[in-house]
Amino acid sequence: GIQVEQSPPDLILQEGANSTLRCNFSDSVNNLQWFHQNPWGQLINLFYIPSGTKQNGRLSATTVATERYSLLYISSSQTTDSGVYFCAVTETSGSRLTFGEGTQLTVNP
Amino acid sequence: GAGVSQTPSNKVTEKGKYVELRCDPISGHTALYWYRQSLGQGPEFLIYFQGTGAADDSGLPNDRFFAVRPEGSVSTLKIQRTERGDSAVYLCASSLWADYNEQFFGPGTRLTVL
Numbered sequence: 001g002i003q004v005e006q007s008p009p010d011l012i013l014q015e016g017a018n019s020t021l022r023c024n025f026s027d028s029v030n031n032l033q034w035f036h037q038n039p040w041g042q043l044i045n046l047f048y049i050p051s052g053t054k055q056n057g058r059l060s061a062t063t064v065a066t067e068r069y070s071l072l073y074i075s076s077s078q079t080t081d082s083g084v085y086f087c088a089v090t091e092t093s094g095s096r097l098t099f100g101e102g103t104q105l106t107v108n109p
Numbered sequence: 110g111a112g113v114s115q116t117p118s119n120k121v122t123e124k125g126k127y128v129e130l131r132c133d134p135i136s137g138h139t140a141l142y143w144y145r146q147s148l149g150q151g152p153e154f155l156i157y158f159q160g161t162g163a164a165d166d167s168g169l170p171n172d173r174f175f176a177v178r179p180e181g182s183v184s185t186l187k188i189q190r191t192e193r194g195d196s197a198v199y200l201c202a203s204s205l206w207a208d209y210n211e212q213f214f215g216p217g218t219r220l221t222v223l
Binding site: 048100 | 140142144146150151152153154157159164165168200202207208210211212213214216217219
């Protein structure tokens, strides 16, 4: 099956800093989603982005499908951005999401 | 409801018992998915339904796990003869259709097998 690798595994920032999270995947995909898992375990949809670039407030994402990677940018980070960020993809042959191991982000005040 | 709902939010059971976990998808969503998340890991796929039928159940770990969606809306995940290794958060998601569609997750059911 498809492999999804996220980096870095852990990231510690000071409030106000910017960051880039990366997601590499091993095969063609028809769906790519970025999620934020909050401290209560809820997976919050950030982006549905199988290709191209999207922006939502302080967050933006870019997926380069031909090169099999996606980037999530967080600008002017806030303490409420803390949590685990997951990238998940769907292979072209199916509908299941395959998740990466996540990036644990800690934003200190 | 506005989002995916799951009940119960927490379930504690004893080894060997039977449990049922319920998922209520977003209204109008035809595809429903079950995932399982262990501590410190990303969610792992179990099964998904398109309508009433299980379109892919290849993620179910063994025959103690079974899921149904008899009317194409609410789904129940059933686990027989629970084992301590079944302890995890069970997540449900739904999407408008199975392919090329964004999945939305419920809050999960935390299952603890003593």
